[in-house]
Amino acid sequence: MSFLIIQSLVNGVILGLLYLLMAIGFTLVFGIMRVVNFAHGEFYMLGAFAAYFAFAVAGLPYPVAVAGAFGGAIVLGAIIERVVFRPFRGDELSGMIASIGLALILQNLALIAFGPDPLSMPSLVSGAYNWGGIILPKSRVVVILGSMVILAIFYYFLMHTRTGRALRALVQDREIAAAYGVRVELMYPLGLALGAALAAMAGAFMAPLFGVSPFVGGTPLLKAFIVVILGGLGSIPGAVIASMLLGLIESTTSTFFGASTADIVVFALVIAVLLVRPSGLLGHKEA
Amino acid sequence: MLGQLEVSNLIVRYGPVEAVRDLSFSADAGQIVALIGANGAGKSTTLKAIMGLCERLQGSVRVDGEDVRSRPGAALAHGVALSPEGRRMFARMTVQDNLLMGAYSGQGQRPQKEVLEQVYQYFPRLKERRKQMAGSLSGGEQQMAAIGRALMAQPRILMLDEPSLGIAPIIVADIARIIHEINKDTGVTVILVEQNAQMALQLASRGYVLESGQIELSGTGEELLANPDVRKAYLGT
Numbered sequence: 315m316s317f318l319i320i321q322s323l324v325n326g327v328i329l330g331l332l333y334l335l336m337a338i339g340f341t342l343v344f345g346i347m348r349v350v351n352f353a354h355g356e357f358y359m360l361g362a363f364a365a366y367f368a369f370a371v372a373g374l375p376y377p378v379a380v381a382g383a384f385g386g387a388i389v390l391g392a393i394i395e396r397v398v399f400r401p402f403r404g405d406e407l408s409g410m411i412a413s414i415g416l417a418l419i420l421q422n423l424a425l426i427a428f429g430p431d432p433l434s435m436p437s438l439v440s441g442a443y444n445w446g447g448i449i450l451p452k453s454r455v456v457v458i459l460g461s462m463v464i465l466a467i468f469y470y471f472l473m474h475t476r477t478g479r480a481l482r483a484l485v486q487d488r489e490i491a492a493a494y495g496v497r498v499e500l501m502y503p504l505g506l507a508l509g510a511a512l513a514a515m516a517g518a519f520m521a522p523l524f525g526v527s528p529f530v531g532g533t534p535l536l537k538a539f540i541v542v543i544l545g546g547l548g549s550i551p552g553a554v555i556a557s558m559l560l561g562l563i564e565s566t567t568s569t570f571f572g573a574s575t576a577d578i579v580v581f582a583l584v585i586a587v588l589l590v591r592p593s594g595l596l597g598h599k600e601a
Numbered sequence: 602m603l604g605q606l607e608v609s610n611l612i613v614r615y616g617p618v619e620a621v622r623d624l625s626f627s628a629d630a631g632q633i634v635a636l637i638g639a640n641g642a643g644k645s646t647t648l649k650a651i652m653g654l655c656e657r658l659q660g661s662v663r664v665d666g667e668d669v670r671s672r673p674g675a676a677l678a679h680g681v682a683l684s685p686e687g688r689r690m691f692a693r694m695t696v697q698d699n700l701l702m703g704a705y706s707g708q709g710q711r712p713q714k715e716v717l718e719q720v721y722q723y724f725p726r727l728k729e730r731r732k733q734m735a736g737s738l739s740g741g742e743q744q745m746a747a748i749g750r751a752l753m754a755q756p757r758i759l760m761l762d763e764p765s766l767g768i769a770p771i772i773v774a775d776i777a778r779i780i781h782e783i784n785k786d787t788g789v790t791v792i793l794v795e796q797n798a799q800m801a802l803q804l805a806s807r808g809y810v811l812e813s814g815q816i817e818l819s820g821t822g823e824e825l826l827a828n829p830d831v832r833k834a835y836l837g838t
Contacts, residue, residue, distance in 0.1 A: 476705065479694070483702050486691045492673035493652050493683055494754065495706030548693075598693070 320448055322569035323562065328454060328523065330561025331461035335516035336538035337545070337553045338468065339509035345485035345548050346505035349399060349409040354513055355535025356420035357387055361514025362521040362530055363428060366435050376438050380460070383518040384511045391510030392503040399506065417531075424528035432527040457519050464515055468508075469550075481505060485548065544584055546597025555595055559583075603665050604630040604680070604757035604790035606651075611660035613643075613650045613814075620646040622814040624660070628758070628807070633784050633791040635801035635822065637835060638811030644794040645686045647811075648760050652676045652683050664758065677706055680757035684764065686794075688747040692736030696727055696746055699735045700753050709755025720749040723779050741772035748776070752783070759783070760792040765800055773797065777804055798835035802826045810835075 336358065343351045361383040368379035398416050402409040437453040472478040483491040484501050492498055516534065524530060541560060545552030560580060568576035587595065606628045613621040621643040628634040636644050649655045651662050653672045662669040664679040676683075682703070691699050700720060704713045721728035724745040730738060735746055744764050751759055761780065765773040777800050784791050795801035802808050802822040810818040810831060818825065825831050 476701075479698055479702060480705055482694055482698075483691050483705075486693060487689055489654055489673075490685060490689045490691070491702070493654055493677065493685070494702055494750075495674050495677050497674065 317449070318569060319566075320450075322565045324450060324454055324458075325569075326562035326565030327558070328457055328461075328520075328561070329565055330558040331458060331465070332516055332520050332534060333537045333541050333557035333560055334465065334553060335461060335512050335519075336534045337541035337557055338465075338550065339512035340535075340538040341542045341548060341550075341553060342481070342485075342512075343506055343509040344542075346481060347395075347399060347403075347409070347502055348406050349402075349413060350406075351506075351509065352410065352413040352535065353394075353416040353420060354413075354509065354538060355531030355533075356417050356424075357391070357510040357513035357531075358517035358520075358534045359424060359528060359531035360390070360420065361387060361517025362435075362524075362526045363424065363517075364514065365518035365521045366433055366526045369438075370433075370435050380515055380518045383514040387511040387514035388507040391507035394510070395503040395506040400502070403502075421528050421531070428528060430528065432525045435521040435526055437522050453522060457523065460519055461516070464512070468512065472550075477504070540580070540584055542594075544587055544594055546594030548598065549594070549596040552594055552596030604628075604788070605665050606681070606758050606790060606792065607661075607663040608647070608651065609661050609663075611647065611650060611662070612658040613646050613655055614658050615646075615655075620814055621650065624811075624814060624816060626809050626816060626819070628790050628792060630665075630757075630790055631784070631788045632807060633780070633793060633805045635798075635805035635808040636792065636794045636811055637796070637798045637801050637808060637825075638817075639834075640796065642811040643814035644811055645762055646814075648683060648685075648762050648792070648794060651681065651760065674706070677754060678708065680708070680755075681760065682751040682754040682756035682758070683760045684744075684747040684751040684762060686762040686766070688740075688743045690735035690738075690743050690746055690750075693734055695732050696735050696738065697731040699746055700727070700731075700749050703750035703753030704755075706754060711755060713753075716753055716755060720752050723752075723783060724749055741768045741776070744768055744772075744776060745779075748780075748783075756789060758790045758792065760794070762794045763796060764793070765795060765797040773800060780804060796835075798831065799826075802831075 340351060340354050343349060364383040364386055365379045368374045368382050369376055398412050399409055402412055438456050439452045441452050443450045443452060443455060472482065480491065480496045481501060484496055537560065541553055541556045545556030564576045564580055567579045609625045611621050611624045624647060638644050646655065650657050653675045657671045664681060667679060669676050669679050691702065700717060726742055727746055727749055735743065738746060748761065748764065764776050780791060781804055783789060793801050793805060802825050805822040808820060808822050808825045809816050
């Protein structure tokens, strides 16, 4: 019984980290470009495939696979901003529709290239830690630590570097940021590239746990959406709380009551929170 | 001495409305120049047009004889910094991060740290509150932060849009004193846009009165303060 609780807590933390990696990129792209990016989940999917081919097929070391997913997503994200989103700048609705189109294109390209069957990715490391009866698979510990390191690096970048400060300023007041020399035409592609890279790294980390197929991006996208709304649009602390809450509730409920009950509980919770606090747990009145 | 500004025949249009109509004015290096006028006279639009934040239909902006193009960041590169109307702080960033955003472009000769210390000397309150979110400051403190942010760009020309708007009179006097001090210490040219004509004309060595997007009157600060029309329209006496 206690093993089950610990196991489901660990899984909950992993889910929470996954949702957080997804949600931060999603909310960053929305804040900077004002685009609800429905293609965000496809970057997760591409990251999972990149890790699969680099690690499981080509036999490269895992950190190299993650770095490859990061680099590839940065380049792809910047190109996509230029080609797909730039024509719709200032037009939120068209930007959103373009992102749905992009999601369909990416998913179907993956389907043509890799086929519909789920591929299984081997674990990074085998074995388990045993701390006084608490048994943790090493592969899960690696996923947790890896995600935390990425989140910490990203947080440092956003809060303590010149470019990170400019991105935050741009989210809050584009005109004044521009008046102080922030170049929007560089920050837009950077924002989308970073969002895509966070999603791709989430995909690379989670591939061994959740499998690899052209359709794996849907659920993380949906959960990122929920986290952002539940935590409050644009609030990073809100996203941290919401994703951990979501992950833990989902994991413990599905361990003890089954997966479909978990979905019911999660969505009921979201509705309840929004009834009481329409702008989310830590949201600002104005988006 | 650098920081000479010359705006000639400026026209700005919002849709069919001409917000600024053939407006010309100038400021010598190191001068404080006031633009006064009622709400909607085109004062803020003029500053925005100088900064390249709204499109100039016609007219030129020159800083020290060099032409400034009409796009965001162009005026900044020529050493013009704006403290905007309504202060426009990045509310969910700390006071210090707001100030550092002023230095984002990285121009100016002096090290950023030194300029930051100087801003904190002018506004000790900002130093006390440097780790607070800018949105949690009072109106007067936000105004100080907005001026400080503009100073961080090490401007030759400092443009202040309504620094007295919505601020308690005692703090307005404080801010006026500090504007005077900054001008005297650093020799920066100050373009002061105000509805508070009293405060602006007392500080300024030259003033322009705007009406419906045009210059109606100009003169020294004292001349305008003594002018019966100005007194009647803007000072209520």
